[in-house]
Amino acid sequence: MSPLLEVRGLNVVFDGFRAVTDLDFSVAAGELRFVIGPNGAGKTTLVDCITGRTKPASGRITFDGQEILGRREHRIVRMGIGRTFQTSVVFEELTVGENLDLAASFRRPLVSLLRRRRAYPDDVVQVLETTGLSDLVDRKAGVLSHGQRQWLEIGMLMVQQPRLLLLDEPVAGVSKSERERTGELLVEVARTHTVVVIEHDMEFLRRFATVVTVLHEGRLLCEGSVAEVQADPRVQEVYLGRARSEQREAVDVDG
Numbered sequence: 001m002s003p004l005l006e007v008r009g010l011n012v013v014f015d016g017f018r019a020v021t022d023l024d025f026s027v028a029a030g031e032l033r034f035v036i037g038p039n040g041a042g043k044t045t046l047v048d049c050i051t052g053r054t055k056p057a058s059g060r061i062t063f064d065g066q067e068i069l070g071r072r073e074h075r076i077v078r079m080g081i082g083r084t085f086q087t088s089v090v091f092e093e094l095t096v097g098e099n100l101d102l103a104a105s106f107r108r109p110l111v112s113l114l115r116r117r118r119a120y121p122d123d124v125v126q127v128l129e130t131t132g133l134s135d136l137v138d139r140k141a142g143v144l145s146h147g148q149r150q151w152l153e154i155g156m157l158m159v160q161q162p163r164l165l166l167l168d169e170p171v172a173g174v175s176k177s178e179r180e181r182t183g184e185l186l187v188e189v190a191r192t193h194t195v196v197v198i199e200h201d202m203e204f205l206r207r208f209a210t211v212v213t214v215l216h217e218g219r220l221l222c223e224g225s226v227a228e229v230q231a232d233p234r235v236q237e238v239y240l241g242r243a244r245s246e247q248r249e250a251v252d253v254d255g
């Protein structure tokens with residue numbers, strides 16, 4: 001079966017700096033894929049190219065067999081690709097329900113926005129349940145915890161009914177207990193969607209990842225199960241080598 005998302009020979013150059021080099025990356029429909037790599041590895045740049053935010057120097061990206069490159073961001077959203085950002089995009093003064101309703105309105109005719117409704121539509125109610133936010137439906141988004149805010153953002157994508165969700169560090173700054181719930185939510189979302197997660201947290205990966213793609217300095221370093229990538233000497237060098245040099249720097253500064 002051909003992949004849902006296919007990236008071939010991707011090259012991204014920023015003012016002469018090669019941020020991504022000859023990258024091949026593909027994701028099958030229904031996968032929950034994790035992408036890791038040290039700072040500057042090119043993870044966000046890859047997502048930016050898929051979503052039309054960054055224009056690569058060369059390469060191809062197809063989604064469900066259709067070329068993405070050259071399309072505007074909103075067209076790519078309409079093709080069924082949704083993303084979250086490292087920084088939150090919820091409206092803090094609106095409630096959880098209102099945020100979801102607004103996100104869902106993207107798919108509805110404008111007239112339905114103008115109609116006053118007593119209850120939230122079924123798709124919003126469904127997502128409130130899936131994300132575990134039903135009890136917080138009338139809570140202002142601005143007072144949510146980090147984890148709850150992440151669930152809301154994932155919910156805001158889900159109501160737009162994308163086929164592919166790209167999530168940028170969904171457990172950054174999230175408490176341990178909420179991480180667990182976020183992981184369970186990702187697994188649940190992946191039952192009906194294809195999900196790509198950029199994540200640094202190794203503990204979280206060990207718990208929830210199946211296939212992991214490792215990027216380093218804009219290139220594909222390796223791909224495999226969590227155990228396989230952890231055992232790969234190149235991955236160890238990239239992560240541990242970095243940790244060692246950071247330790248050395250700390251010693252140099254201290255000494």
Ligand SMILES: Nc1ncnc2c1ncn2[C@@H]1O[C@H](COP(=O)(O)OP(=O)(O)OP(=O)(O)O)[C@@H](O)[C@H]1O
Nearest residue numbers: 014015017019037038039040041042043044045046
């Ligand atoms: N708009 C830009 N202009 C110039 N350089 C950029 C731009 N965006 C990214 N870069 C550079 O490209 C490289 C890859 O950045 P990218 O943000 O994709 O890495 P990342 O793997 O997502 O890292 P992090 O984990 O820190 O978010 C970095 O060296 C970064 O400084």
